Amino acid sequence: MKNFCAHRLLYWWFRTGVAMFVTCVHFSPSNAQVSPRQIEIGVIPGGLRYNVTQFEAAAGEFIELTLDNNGLIPHNWLLLQSGKMQDVIDAAVALGGSGLSKDFIPQTPDILQRITLVQPGKSISIQFRVPEKTGDYPYVCTFPGHSNLMRGVMKVLGKSDKVSAPLTETSSRRLALDALGRSKVQPFPEGTREKPYIIRTFMPEPDLGPEVLANHDRGYVAANYNPGQGKDVPGIALTDQGLPAAIGVHFGEPLSICWDTVECRLMYAWNGGFLDMSHYWGKGAGGSRKGFDYVSRLIGKIQFKTQGTHPLNANYHQGAIPPVPRYRGYKLFNGTPEFIYTFGPYTVHERVTPSGNKAVLFDYSIRDMQNDSLIRFGLDPAIRPSVESSTGHWEGNELLLTAEEARKFQLVLRYD
Ligand SMILES: [Cu+2]
Incomplete structure (x- = not known):
């Protein structure tokens, strides 16, 4: 025992698993x-x-x-x-x-x-x-x-x-x-035409189909903590519960929209209400959650659901794999979100607002990085008859726009 210095003592404690720690002033020169x-x-x-x-x-x-x-x-x-x-x-x-x-x-x-x-x-x-x-x-x-x-x-x-x-x-x-x-948190947020309510949250996915959800990575499974078992257990795929990166905008009675930041496009539009967040947020003054669930519920009736691939896919014909759209954020334009995303060489600014009671107005600005090639804006055949454009010319289901025209154009979508 006579050779036992403090180092050896510490070493012995570690080896024998004695969970004891000695703070030794002698070995810590900086006491500050x-x-x-x-x-x-x-x-x-x-x-x-x-x-x-x-x-x-x-x-x-x-x-x-x-x-x-x-x-x-x-x-x-x-x-x-x-x-x-x-x-x-x-x-x-x-x-x-x-x-x-x-x-x-x-x-x-x-x-x-x-x-x-x-x-x-x-x-x-x-x-x-x-x-x-x-x-x-x-x-x-x-x-x-x-x-x-x-x-x-x-x-x-x-x-x-x-x-x-x-x-x-x-x-x-x-x-x-x-x-x-x-x-004053209440689970039924509301906006108006002048001051829309904007929220990024999990939103319902009303069977939009694989073409629309082309860039969603279905199958990522997040672990859930199970309080009963006291450990993480495999959860369910988040995307099965809805659209995980959607932005909901409520313009009051005539229009609510779901714009998705993964697909970078309008997913669906509805009227008659906005979102019931109580499954997620609980109810403010009234009580607790109805049950637990990330996905908000729609209030009202879906009037429009998008179909087909992204309109800018039309620029990538002949078997080419179209680029993945990349969301860049939104800025407010008169209180309305202007979504910004890139799609290959294009940078797109897009606003979606109500136009009367049964129509949606899209304000687009596509900035073309290339020179004088035409921009093709392709719509699904099922949607094309409901859409009018302020400029460009139609070739079947594709709207052809010069770079100049694409810098500022509007589409009106009627759904009645
Ligand atoms: Cu949190």
Whole structure:
């Protein structure tokens, strides 16, 4: 025993599996390491909200932040540069069908810190230094359908300011319901023609068919946490539950649309209502979820369902494999989303708005990277008779447009 130095003692402890750790001042020359201040964020069960919606931090402070997912579905946590909330949400939407494999986290310098998707029942911690610049830094969960509700703000105070402990809403049912009631969240969002309601979420897939869903990777199976078994079990394919990267827009009574960011086109249009989110969000002041399910329900009646391959496929004849459309985001044009995507050499800007009660107006701008070739915009034979164009000329089911004409044209689709 006389040769037993501290090293050997530690080694022996490891070898024998004695789980004991000795902190030895003698072996740690740098004693200056400050331990991080712990901040824990959970979720309000059934509420789709973080239980901490605001916390303070001192400039340059060292923090360990834990996202403890005590909810039923996966969540992430992204700390953002001031004023960049919408940009990051749009970039997350732009991930389209590849979103799940990237934890719905886009590549952008606007994200300062990140916690990847945390499965239910799990937690992930990160350590970071708070920015030196004082101000409000928003945080958000970019899992589809969450960002409208699941957000908060880190308030960075001066270096020597007194920082108060975060206010955590307890997960007791009473408090959670009160918070939901105050948040005015209700599961039936509504928009108007002047101020459409726009949401990126899982939307129903009313049997659109393989040509329409050409770019959906069916068959990706996500694991589900099974609380009974206490472990992950193979889940069902997400795409079987609906369109995972759709954007729903409600223009009020006459029109709701489902525009898909994977296929980059209008999927369907309906009227008589918008979406019932209660299966996903639960009901605000009224109670909990009806059951659990990502996919919203349509309210109203589908008036139009798209068919056939993407119109710009018509440029890739003779057995060529058409390029995969890539969604780039949307910008607001008079309150209406203008979707932007690339399709091979083309960059397309597309707006879809109501035109009276039984028609949809498409405003297109196709910027042709090539020179003077005609752009072919091919419609399914079943849809062609319902469509009129403001310019170009028709050859069968194809609208031929010069590069100049394609820069700005409109289509009207009538469905009565
Ligand atoms: Cu979330």
